[in-house]
Amino acid sequence: MVKNEIVVSRKVLVPFILITSLFALWGFANDITNPMVAAFKTVMEISNAKAALIQFAFYGGYATMAIPAALFVKKYSYKKGILVGLALYATGALLFYPAAQFEMFGFFLVSLYILTFGLAFLETTANPYILSMGDEKTATRRLNLAQSFNPVGSLFGMFVASSFILTALESDVRNEAGDLVFNTLSTAEKAAIRTNDLAIIRDPYVILGFVVILMFIIIAISKMPVRKNADHSVHPMISFRRLIKNLKYREGVIAQVFYVAAQIMCWTFIIHYADNLGIPKAQAQNYNIIAMGIFLASRFISTMLMKYMNSRLLLTIFALGGMATISGTILIQGMGGLYCLIATSAFMSLMFPTIYGIALEGLRDDVTLGAAGLVMAIVGGALMPPLQGAIIDMGTVAGMPAVNFSFILPFISFIVIAIYGYRTLKVHVNNY
Numbered sequence: 001m002v003k004n005e006i007v008v009s010r011k012v013l014v015p016f017i018l019i020t021s022l023f024a025l026w027g028f029a030n031d032i033t034n035p036m037v038a039a040f041k042t043v044m045e046i047s048n049a050k051a052a053l054i055q056f057a058f059y060g061g062y063a064t065m066a067i068p069a070a071l072f073v074k075k076y077s078y079k080k081g082i083l084v085g086l087a088l089y090a091t092g093a094l095l096f097y098p099a100a101q102f103e104m105f106g107f108f109l110v111s112l113y114i115l116t117f118g119l120a121f122l123e124t125t126a127n128p129y130i131l132s133m134g135d136e137k138t139a140t141r142r143l144n145l146a147q148s149f150n151p152v153g154s155l156f157g158m159f160v161a162s163s164f165i166l167t168a169l170e171s172d173v174r175n176e177a178g179d180l181v182f183n184t185l186s187t188a189e190k191a192a193i194r195t196n197d198l199a200i201i202r203d204p205y206v207i208l209g210f211v212v213i214l215m216f217i218i219i220a221i222s223k224m225p226v227r228k229n230a231d232h233s234v235h236p237m238i239s240f241r242r243l244i245k246n247l248k249y250r251e252g253v254i255a256q257v258f259y260v261a262a263q264i265m266c267w268t269f270i271i272h273y274a275d276n277l278g279i280p281k282a283q284a285q286n287y288n289i290i291a292m293g294i295f296l297a298s299r300f301i302s303t304m305l306m307k308y309m310n311s312r313l314l315l316t317i318f319a320l321g322g323m324a325t326i327s328g329t330i331l332i333q334g335m336g337g338l339y340c341l342i343a344t345s346a347f348m349s350l351m352f353p354t355i356y357g358i359a360l361e362g363l364r365d366d367v368t369l370g371a372a373g374l375v376m377a378i379v380g381g382a383l384m385p386p387l388q389g390a391i392i393d394m395g396t397v398a399g400m401p402a403v404n405f406s407f408i409l410p411f412i413s414f415i416v417i418a419i420y421g422y423r424t425l426k427v428h429v430n431n432y
Helices: 010-033 036-043 053-075 078-094 096-102 105-132 136-147 150-168 187-221 236-245 247-268 270-275 281-305 311-331 335-348 351-360 364-392 408-426
Strands: none
Touching: 010 053, 010 078, 010 105, 010 136, 010 150, 010 187, 036 053, 036 150, 036 187, 036 270, 036 281, 053 078, 053 105, 053 247, 053 364, 078 096, 078 105, 078 187, 096 105, 096 187, 105 136, 105 351, 105 364, 136 281, 136 351, 150 187, 150 281, 236 247, 236 364, 247 270, 247 281, 247 335, 247 351, 247 364, 247 408, 270 281, 270 335, 281 311, 281 335, 311 335, 311 351, 311 408, 351 364, 351 408, 364 408
16 A cells, blocks of 8 residues: 555645634535434424425425536636535525524525535535545545544534534423423414524534635635646536446445435434434434534544555445444444443444545546535435434334334444445445
8 A cells, every 4th residue: 555655735734724624614514414313303392204304405405406517627727626516505694584583484494495505515526625635545545634624623513512402492391201392382382492593503513604705705816726737628528438348436426325315314313312312412413423423533543554554445334333343333232232322333434534535536537426426425415314203203114113113224324334445345346
């Protein structure tokens, strides 16, 4: 393996730092939103399956906008793509204000949908931009380094959700028996609490919108590297036909669908898993923060390991580790199962950027549209959480709590990732 090559050169260090900061910015949005599934379920008095539409809207925006974003970036530039992404991100965040005023769950879904239009632009642009900032031999390591700052934003998002949202929600107050007081109140009392709690949910997103506007200004006035000898002509069908014939890329998109699904399910429903053990939402969110801390530490460790070990081998090993820990989550009823769920984050840490980097190796002129396909794969986070929510709503499955059984879906996801890791080692071994 590569040991001494420069991962990030001095001449692109400032642009690298600016673009890397965007990874933290969308990490914040991801992980302040995950706990909102449980929050909206209570305050809006809806089912787990309907509350999980938060994730459907959030990650569905990626599927809708990834290809348009790629075509825009191909025709214009990485910098313009990032600016459009930041503008859409800010718009979606600021729409939380009228959504809270109207107290409509559907309005919140639309706001998140528009917000993730922006995230689709940012991810479609920032990931290949980072890959292009140096030698292709160190591209996967460079992307893992940049992606290491994504969980920094995620941790901050979790902290805000735990400290400023979940603990302040009046709808989550419980009596001495551990039951929600909100369920026993009159319609008028519930309405007053709902207004209060939706304002609490609203405020961090509105503040986030103004932070994103500030980032827009900084990027707009900064000098950013441009693609050398870039072909700005747009031939999507030609690129698409080449991509669809590329087996390593095609399988990478499938693996990415299942990875994102596993990540979102593990982090969204950790609160439900803890709730089943009688742990309040705010306290349960602390376990999510611990999981993200483990994820962050493991991301830096795995990036370092790639200096000495084949990234494809590491991907396979980590997928097998995820299968082991999620098995404990399913089979162990009690705190041991919760600890296994938390530990799963250690094995998820390298998966997204490593699958991304492997799948895009050698694509050259097709890399922008190829990146869009991998960003569209984030739709896995929209499709499977509602299914998991529906399983949880069943109460009991196969003689065990449904929330335990529901983690069979992440288990299946890790099987798919392990197969991809193995195939990149044995079948696609020459496609470096």
